[in-house]
Amino acid sequence: MPILEVENLSISFNQYTAGLKRKNIQVISSLHVTLEAGEILAVVGASGSGKSLLAHAILGILPDNALVSGTIKYNGELLTPSTQASLRGKEIALIPQSTNYLDPLMRVGNQVRTSVQTGDATLAQRAVFKRLHLQQTVEKMYPFQLSGGMARRALLSTAIVSDAKVIIADEPTPGLDPVVMKEALNNFREFADNGCAVMLITHDIESALMIADKIAVFYAGTTVELAPVEDFTGNGEALRHPYSKALWRALPQNDFTPIPGSQPHPSDLPTGCLFAPRCTMATSACSEEQPDMRNIRNGMVRCMHAT
Amino acid sequence: MRLEAKNIGFRYGNGPWLFQHTNLTVEPGEIVGLTGPSGRGKTTFCRILSGYEKPPEGKVTIGGLPIISKGMHPVQLVFQHPEKAVNPRWKMGKVLNEGGRPDLELLDLLGIEQEWLTRWPGELSGGELQRFCVARALGAGTRFLIADEMTTMLDAITQAQIWHAVIEIARKREMGIIVVSHEAKLVERLCHRVIELH
Numbered sequence: 305m306p307i308l309e310v311e312n313l314s315i316s317f318n319q320y321t322a323g324l325k326r327k328n329i330q331v332i333s334s335l336h337v338t339l340e341a342g343e344i345l346a347v348v349g350a351s352g353s354g355k356s357l358l359a360h361a362i363l364g365i366l367p368d369n370a371l372v373s374g375t376i377k378y379n380g381e382l383l384t385p386s387t388q389a390s391l392r393g394k395e396i397a398l399i400p401q402s403t404n405y406l407d408p409l410m411r412v413g414n415q416v417r418t419s420v421q422t423g424d425a426t427l428a429q430r431a432v433f434k435r436l437h438l439q440q441t442v443e444k445m446y447p448f449q450l451s452g453g454m455a456r457r458a459l460l461s462t463a464i465v466s467d468a469k470v471i472i473a474d475e476p477t478p479g480l481d482p483v484v485m486k487e488a489l490n491n492f493r494e495f496a497d498n499g500c501a502v503m504l505i506t507h508d509i510e511s512a513l514m515i516a517d518k519i520a521v522f523y524a525g526t527t528v529e530l531a532p533v534e535d536f537t538g539n540g541e542a543l544r545h546p547y548s549k550a551l552w553r554a555l556p557q558n559d560f561t562p563i564p565g566s567q568p569h570p571s572d573l574p575t576g577c578l579f580a581p582r583c584t585m586a587t588s589a590c591s592e593e594q595p596d597m598r599n600i601r602n603g604m605v606r607c608m609h610a611t
Numbered sequence: 612m613r614l615e616a617k618n619i620g621f622r623y624g625n626g627p628w629l630f631q632h633t634n635l636t637v638e639p640g641e642i643v644g645l646t647g648p649s650g651r652g653k654t655t656f657c658r659i660l661s662g663y664e665k666p667p668e669g670k671v672t673i674g675g676l677p678i679i680s681k682g683m684h685p686v687q688l689v690f691q692h693p694e695k696a697v698n699p700r701w702k703m704g705k706v707l708n709e710g711g712r713p714d715l716e717l718l719d720l721l722g723i724e725q726e727w728l729t730r731w732p733g734e735l736s737g738g739e740l741q742r743f744c745v746a747r748a749l750g751a752g753t754r755f756l757i758a759d760e761m762t763t764m765l766d767a768i769t770q771a772q773i774w775h776a777v778i779e780i781a782r783k784r785e786m787g788i789i790v791v792s793h794e795a796k797l798v799e800r801l802c803h804r805v806i807e808l809h
Contacts, residue, residue: 453649
């Protein structure tokens with residue numbers, strides 16, 4: 305049984321346009337993700353594809369003007385706002401994307417200690433700092449005294465010392481040098497090997513490949529492909545969706561060739577397949593209705609032409 | 612006209628030296644990578660090169676002469692977070708023309724659409740905003756561009772789009788580029804040589 309199951313999730317924001325006029329902007333549409341115990345699922349995609357919103361929806365920390373439909377299950381049980389409130393920080397931990405999430409008026413050592421649930425908090429905090437190559441003097445510092453990479457490691461430490469069953473890491477790697485990055489990623493791997501689960505939200509496919517078991521590719525607020533990590537190889541022939549292939553080929557270690565255009569804005573989504581305007585394989589049928597997720601070759605894809 | 616940083620040292624007040632005796636030379640048209648562990652002063656070094664910060668030790672010269680502090684600085688810095696580098700209360704047209712009007716060819720190359728100029732910063736994605744920041748930094752007087760983790764926050768497709776444009780422009784104008792990045796693969800792909808800051 306999956307430890308976390310997101311089904312048919314849609315999120316829209318109710319926004320004021322002019323005066324008292326309001327409109328709904330659909331930012332996530334019919335999204336499916338499952339997370340198994342002992343597994344690392346990497347979620348990759350462009351910024352604005354809804355990766356962070358998914359994390360916030362799972363934890364129930366979306367702003368008040370968000371309308372959420374669909375179901376999120378944790379250990380088979382449906383999550384409600386009250387269960388989310390009791391689980392977050394304890395069973396489900398978030399490593400937030402921005403280092404602004406640190407308390408600016410509290411020494412970072414103390415901040416990390418607050419999330420320790422059993423045992424000696426100070427010892428746990430010192431051990432994790434050592435592991436992530438933070439000097440002991442750092443625990444007495446305030447967030448403004450830290451470099452970007454050090455602040456990022458403080459956030460990582462907070463999740464690592466907690467006894468969470470699920471870690472949702474939202475872009476944990478930018479600003480980290482390779483040595484620390486490897487250490488952080490190894491930590492996630494160990495964590496998963498101990499029977500927990502990690503959702504690694506990132507746009508850095510390379511680091512996702514190092515540790516993930518499966519990769520979910522997001523585009524414009526929906527999952528376009530779910531593929532085992534082994535499929536990200538060569539020229540991307542094993543991948544199913546044209547967007548995943550384009551993303552793979554645009555990496556500096558591959559062709560470094562971009563496709564033209566950019567991801568559509570949520571207020572201006574195309575009808576039908578969301579990728580159709582940039583797709584070379586698109587036919588008239590593609591712009592009629594959004595294709596459903598299909599199972600193909602041990603993965604899933606949202607494209608009618610995929611084979 | 613080469614960019615030279617000689618014997619640069621930096622510290623806050625009377626605190627410990629963040630780095631000292633740091634040298635860097637970049638020739639026109641050259642692309643140099645700058646890497647190193649976080650917290651060692653890569654960004655501070657870039658801020659010194661581009662005139663945001665005055666070094667307590669050492670000097671920065673272009674073509675052997677000190678950089679004039681008036682007018683557009685010939686070394687321009689593009690930051691990691693475009694949403695923090697634009698005025699949220701200005702429409703994008705005004706943001707773009709902040710340091711003089713960039714030519715249309717440049718906008719085309721960077722894929723900036725005319726329609727975006729009438730939008731607010733909040734209505735554009737990070738990748739779209741970063742294109743504006745690059746265009747703004749590439750005024751006629753720019754001799755060197757520093758890309759401090761310029762595409763770190765962007766997806767691979769947008770990253771490739773922006774870098775292809777920047778390299779094309781650099782080649783045309785004989786402009787030097789300093790690439791600060793943790794992504795070894797990107798640095799390897801782009802740079803003629805790499806310097807590690809310890």
